Amino acid sequence: MNKVLVCAGTSGISAGALEVADAFAREIENRSLKGWSLVRTGDRGLFRDVLVDIVTENSGRVSYQYIREQDVAEIVQSHLIEGKPVEKLLAGEDYRDFFSGQKRVVLENCGEIDPENLGEYTARGGYRALEKSLRQPPEDIIETVKSSGLKGRGGAGFPAGVKWEFARSAGGDEKYIICNADEGDPGAFMDRSILEGDPHSVLEGMTIAGYAAGASRGYIYCRAEYPLAIEKLEKAIKDARGEKFLGEDILGSGFSFDITVKEGAGAFVCGEETALIASVEGGRGMPVSRPPFPAQEGLRGKPTVINNAETLACVRHVIARGPGWFSSIGVEGSRGTKVFALAGKVRNTGLVEVPMGTTLRELVFGPGGGMEERNSPIKGVQIGGPSGGCLPESLLDTPIDYSSITATGAIMGSGGMVVMDTRTCMVDVARFFLEFTVAESCGKCVPCRIGLKRMLEVLTDITEGRGRMEHLEFLERISSTVKSSALCGLGNTAPNPVATTLKYFRQEYVTHIKEKKCPSGVCLKLIEFVVVDEKCKKCGKCYGVCPAGAVSWEKGGYASIDREKCIKCRACINACPFSAIE
C-alpha cells in the first residue's frame, strides 16, 4: 500500500494541515486512485508549516515541506500518478540534518502513524510490552525498570523503578498511577506531541506501571490548553478497552486497570506532585510538604505513583527491547534518550530526541541546524524553562545528563530549550521567567510569595534604568534564601534563571545599571529609536508602517522619528531593509 502522510498535530493544524489533508482526500477520490491511503499523523517534530511524506512501495519515502492546499493537485498529478516528485516543494538538507542527528525512541511513532488507529500502533509492536509484562511477576518488572536506569523525565530525575517499588511495598489494596501531562513550562510541548501523535504508548506505559505497582486505577492529568491531546487520549482509551488492553481482566491475565483523563485548569504549580493531587481531588492546587511522598500517601491518602508522560512512554521500550538495550543508550547516571523542545534563534525549531550525554553544542548545531542567521553568534542556551538556567557559549560542550547540567546551576528540566543570540537580553529573559513564576506562585509560603516578588521588582528596576549596583548582591542573597527555604519545587527552582544569568552574564546587568543601556536593544525604557542618516536610503518604508504617526518622511528625504509620539513597537526596525534604525 502506498501512503500519503500529512503531519496534523497542533503545529501542523495551525499551519493548515487539515485543509491539505482534505485536498489530498478529494484528489485521490476524484481521480479514483487505487492503492493509496491517506494518513493524518501527529506532528513529526520539525516546524516547516505543513509537512507531507509520500511513501511508495517501489521508491521509498519522499518528504515535502511548506505544503499548501493549492500545491496538492500538482503533487498528486506529478508524484502519485506519474511517479515524478515535485522538486521545488521537496524538503531540503536542513530537513535531513534535523532527523539524521536524532535518535528517535519515544518519538518513533510520531508523524508515522495515525494516532487514532490502534491497529497501526500494534502493527509497529504496540502492546507487546504489556503482554510480555503480564506474563511475569510484578517484582520482575520493577527489577527490569530499575536495572534499565530509567529516570523521571518530568524534571527531578528520580529512578522510575524505585518509585514503583515504594508504591508496591506500601500497604493497602487501593493504589493509583497518575500520568503528569500538565506540561507547564511555557516553552515546552514534548508531552503534548507524544499524547497527540502516539497516545497508546503512554497508556501502555501506565498500564505496565499499574501492574508493577499493584494499582488498578490511573489518571492522566492533562493541561486544559491541549484539547487535541485530550481528544486523542479519549479515543485511544476507548479503543484500548475494546481490545482488552485496558479495563477488566486485561488480555485474560486477571489484572484489571482503567484510565480516566482529568483536565487541568491552568496552574503551573499543579505540575508539582502534591499540588496535582490536591487539584485532582477538586480543590485549589496547593502543594504540601513532603514526606510523606505520594508513593506512600498520595491521592485520597493512598499510595500513588506520579510519572511524567515521557517517562511512561519510555517504559514499553525498556520492557520490549530489554533493560540492556535501554541502558546502552546514554551515559552513566543518565540512560536512554531525552526529548527537547528546541526553539529560539536556531534554524530548525521543533522536537528533538537525542541520546543522553549529547552536548548542547551537538544538539544546537546538529539537529538544530545552527543559528537562524548564519553570522549571528550564539550567546547562550536556556534549558529547563522557569526552573532552569541560561548557559553561556563557553559551556556549550556540557553533556546533557542530569549531573553535568545540575553542576552548571541549571537543571535538566522537562525539556524546554531556547537558543539565544546577541539580540536577546539576558536580564530581560531572567525577568520574563520570574514574571511567570511570580504569577504562578500559589502564595502559600513566604519565601516564594514575597521573595520572588521582591526579586521581580528589583529586576524591573534594572530593566527600566533605576538599577543600582547593590541590587546584584541583593538578588544573589534572596536567590539563595528562596532556593533553600521555599515549600515546593516551584520556589526552590524559580531563582535559577536569575542566579545563572547573574553568574554567566553579569556584565549585561552592569551595563544596564551603570550605563543605563540595553546592549541587545530589548529593554524598551533604555532605548530610543532614531534613524541613522548615513544608513537611511530614504525609501519611506518606516513611514508606511508606523502605526503611531511618529515617523515623518517626504519623498527624497531622510526619515525621522518623533520621540514623543513613538510607542516603541519596533514596526519601523523590522520594516527597514537597511538596518538604519537603532
Add this chain to the structure above:
Amino acid sequence: MNKNPDIDLTPAREAVESRGRRRSSLIPILQDIQKIYGYVPRPAAEMVAEELSIFPAEVYGTLTFYAQFRLEPRGRHIIKVCQGTACHVMGGKDILDYLSGRLGITTGGTTSDGLFSLERVACLGCCGIAPVVVVDEKFFGHVTVQKIESIIESYRQGASGE
C-alpha cells in the same frame, strides 16, 4: 445573595447531575459550566456550592486559583497572545503591549463594544511560527504590528457586516 433571574441554570444543573455530587467533581463541573455560558455566572457557582454541600467560598477559592476560569462574560472574539518563551524571545511582549494599547484594555479585559477579549497564554506548541496570536480558533504566525492591524480590522468588518 442576589440571584440573577436572567440566567437559566438548567444546563448547569445537568452538568452537576452528570458529573456526580462529589467534591472531586468540582473542577470538571465548573469546566462544563464555563463551556455552557462562556464564563462561570455567580448564581451557577452558588448553585454548585449548594449541590455539593460546600461553602461558596470554597467554590470561589477554586475558581480564582485557576487561570482557566472567568467570572465575567467575554467578548465575541477572544484574542490570545502567546507569551511562551519562544514567542517572548521573538517579540511576543511587544505584540501584547501593542494590542492592549490599541484595544484600550488590559490582559483579561473586554472591549466596551463586547467585540474582543484579550488574553495571554503560555506556549501554544507552534513556536516555529513565533510570535503567535490566536483569534478564537484561528492561528496567526510570525505576527507583526502591521499584521495585527489587518487582523483586528478584518474582525471589525466581519462584525459590522452582520
